Amino acid sequence: MLQVKDRTPRSGCRYFCSILFNDPFSANYEAGSRWVIRLHNVGDNLKISIRNALENDINEIMLIEQGSFHANIVESRDVFLDRIRIFPQGFLVLEIGNLVVGYICSELWEHSEDIPAGNFRLNHTITEVHRNDGTQLYISSLGILQEHRKKGYGKKLFSELEKRAIAECRISSMVLVVSVRWGAAIRIYEKHGFREIQRIKYFFDDSARSDAIVMRKQL
Structure with a gap:
């Protein structure tokens, strides 16, 4: 029998997120159970590495995604697969040993001072806005496995x-x-x-229908 009662309480947040999460174990109990077993075997002496995401990372990526966001704003498996296929250099995963514990993905956009709100729509297909010669990098998602948060991996x-x-x-x-x-x-x-550059009303389909702040960093 698996014991998950010592799992860290869900009071933290994903790098982008400070709302309560859905439980990744209830979302996919079989996969979640297997994940707990693997976590117990992760030691501090294992190598930490960052690499480009591969399509066969998708199960681990989705488990992290489901454990990081409110159910209404979890993005789909197909959306993540498209991001890996179309802009692989903009999709990274962090591994400890051979265990994927975090990911970050992005798109290249044409620079615009006033970005259309529709560009940020959750679950949009990367092909709608990605441009290979774009000069503005949009960070579309970032997640860290719950048991590995607050260790600087998101940074x-x-x-x-x-x-x-x-x-x-x-x-x-x-x-x-x-x-x-x-x-x-x-x-x-x-x-x-x-720095904040604009706001989008009622952007997040969470319990509060929260507004979004669009932030930009000039390089």
Whole structure:
């Protein structure tokens, strides 16, 4: 019998998120049970690495996604697969040993001072807005497995993506959306050079129908 009662309480947040999560174990109990077994075997001496995501990472990515967001704003498996296929250099995963514990994904957009709100629509297909020659990097999603939060892994993924995008894609700015309710996340982004540029009313389909803040960092 598996014991999951010592699992960390769901009081934290994904790097973008400070709302209560759905339980990833109830969302997919068989996969969740197997995940707990693997977590118990993760040691502090295992190598931490960041690499481009592969299509066969999708089960781990979706488990992280389901454990990070309110059920109404979880994005679909097909959306993530399209992101991996179309812009693989903009989709990174962080591994401890051979266990994927976090991911970050992005799109390249044409630079615009006034970005259409529809560009940020959750579950949009990357082909709608991605441009290979775009100079503005949109951070579409970032998640860390619950048991590995508050260890700096989100920051590692964010910094590595920024470094690679500057070197390989010659971006001039980065944008993201964050709920007005996620004060801790907003302060983190401001500390790292992001500034509010616009708001989108009732963007998040959460319990409060929260507004979104669009933030940009000039590089």
